Amino acid sequence: MGILAKSQSYRAISEALWQNNPISKQILGICSALAVTVQLNTAIVMSLALTFVVAFSNLTISLLRHQIPRNIRIIVEVSVIATLVILADEFLRAFMYDISKQLSVFVGLIITNCIVMGRAETFAMGNTPWRSFVDGVANGVGYGSILIGVAFFRELLGSGKLLGFAVIPEGFYEAGYQDMGLMVLAPGAFIMIGLFVWLEHTLLKEK
Amino acid sequence: MEELISLFVESVFVGNILLAYFLGMCSYLSVSGNLQTSLGLGVAVTFVITITTPANWLLYHYLLAPGALAWAGLPDVNLGFLRLVLFIATIAGMVQVVEMVIDRYSQRLYSALGVFLPLITVNCAILGTSLFMVERRYTFSETLVYGFGSGIGWLLAIVAMATIMQKLRYADVPEGLQGFGIRMIVTGLMAMAFMLFAGITL
Numbered sequence: 433m434g435i436l437a438k439s440q441s442y443r444a445i446s447e448a449l450w451q452n453n454p455i456s457k458q459i460l461g462i463c464s465a466l467a468v469t470v471q472l473n474t475a476i477v478m479s480l481a482l483t484f485v486v487a488f489s490n491l492t493i494s495l496l497r498h499q500i501p502r503n504i505r506i507i508v509e510v511s512v513i514a515t516l517v518i519l520a521d522e523f524l525r526a527f528m529y530d531i532s533k534q535l536s537v538f539v540g541l542i543i544t545n546c547i548v549m550g551r552a553e554t555f556a557m558g559n560t561p562w563r564s565f566v567d568g569v570a571n572g573v574g575y576g577s578i579l580i581g582v583a584f585f586r587e588l589l590g591s592g593k594l595l596g597f598a599v600i601p602e603g604f605y606e607a608g609y610q611d612m613g614l615m616v617l618a619p620g621a622f623i624m625i626g627l628f629v630w631l632e633h634t635l636l637k638e639k
Numbered sequence: 640m641e642e643l644i645s646l647f648v649e650s651v652f653v654g655n656i657l658l659a660y661f662l663g664m665c666s667y668l669s670v671s672g673n674l675q676t677s678l679g680l681g682v683a684v685t686f687v688i689t690i691t692t693p694a695n696w697l698l699y700h701y702l703l704a705p706g707a708l709a710w711a712g713l714p715d716v717n718l719g720f721l722r723l724v725l726f727i728a729t730i731a732g733m734v735q736v737v738e739m740v741i742d743r744y745s746q747r748l749y750s751a752l753g754v755f756l757p758l759i760t761v762n763c764a765i766l767g768t769s770l771f772m773v774e775r776r777y778t779f780s781e782t783l784v785y786g787f788g789s790g791i792g793w794l795l796a797i798v799a800m801a802t803i804m805q806k807l808r809y810a811d812v813p814e815g816l817q818g819f820g821i822r823m824i825v826t827g828l829m830a831m832a833f834m835l836f837a838g839i840t841l
Contacts (some may be wrong), residue, residue, distance in 0.1 A: 439681070
């Protein structure tokens with residue numbers, strides 16, 4: 433553990449997951465994050481798609497970093513990202529049509545997700561391919577952790593299910609328990625993420 | 640006509656691009672502390688969204704949609720997968736054009752909006768509106784109304800947020816909730832208020 437904790441990759445991962453989480457600390461990429469959290473499975477697929485895009489865009493841009501002229505780097509970055517997003521989008525359409533229908537435009541909106549652009553610009557332009565790739569994966573997972581956390585509670589409280597399976601026992605409903613309709617709607621996501629950030633700030637402070 | 644009016648009301652309130660679809664949050668959260676700046680950004684976004692959405696409609700329906708290239712003798716070509724790239728390029732180009740036109744004809748408007756214009760390119764609300772327009776199969780006139788309505792809805796949300804944040808300075812917010820946390824919760828409450836318009840039909 434001692435050696436592991438000192439390696440740069442490990443530090444990059446723990447930073448992106450916890451101390452410097454892209455959503456709750458840097459407030460990046462919430463745009464697309466919230467709309468897909470009504471159900472757990474869409475949130476998981478979205479996290480995977482984003483992790484794929486950010487990891488490979490970091491890798492590609494890091495490989496090309498000595499070739500990209502500084503003035504036009506934004507355009508190059510956007511085209512690399514757009515290509516990867518189209519790949520992800522077409523893949524989902526071909527193999528997971530139902531989920532792709534539910535995610536609707538939000539996969540496409542990964543292009544304008546500030547995390548992807550931000551990592552390409554601040555990290556991949558100045559680091560080796562391997563480290564950039566690890567950084568991309570770590571940021572994707574950090575993003576996913578919040579997304580899946582929010583989706584978990586929204587699906588559980590909002591419709592009493594997890595991944596589509598009913599988990600709240602029938603007896604609860606008979607005893608008067610009701611699903612919280614608010615959680616399924618947009619305001620539920622905002623309030624949930626507010627509470628998440630509260631929890632995280634409190635926990636980090638104690639450490 | 641009534642349909643268009645109710646589409647407008649729907650896109651401003653119930654289907655508010657920010658409060659119901661979470662688009663354009665990044666700039667919304669980073670700027671909304673100051674009323675003047677929020678208003679400037681809101682106007683700029685409305686402006687760009689109103690122009691780019693119909694422009695993207697034309698591009699999509701005459702270049703990209705399945706069978707759209709029939710006029711060029713290529714009825715079997717489907718370039719739909721290129722829409723993400725093309726839309727973002729249109730938006731970036733359009734922002735550039737708008738910036739130059741404003742710079743040429745109205746120096747005052749330019750100095751008010753100038754800072755925000757480049758930022759708008761990466762505002763997800765704009766790309767999102769174009770993508771929704773394709774997905775919901777709007778006609779051209781619906782697209783015009785929808786684009787304008789989304790812009791106004793975004794403007795309304797960011798200006799409301801700015802004023803709430805100003806009031807909130809005097810509130811005693813729990814420590815861990817300060818900053819980002821309370822903003823999200825306030826946004827949630829605001830989203831709830833906007834949803835109350837759901838029952839209204841014209």
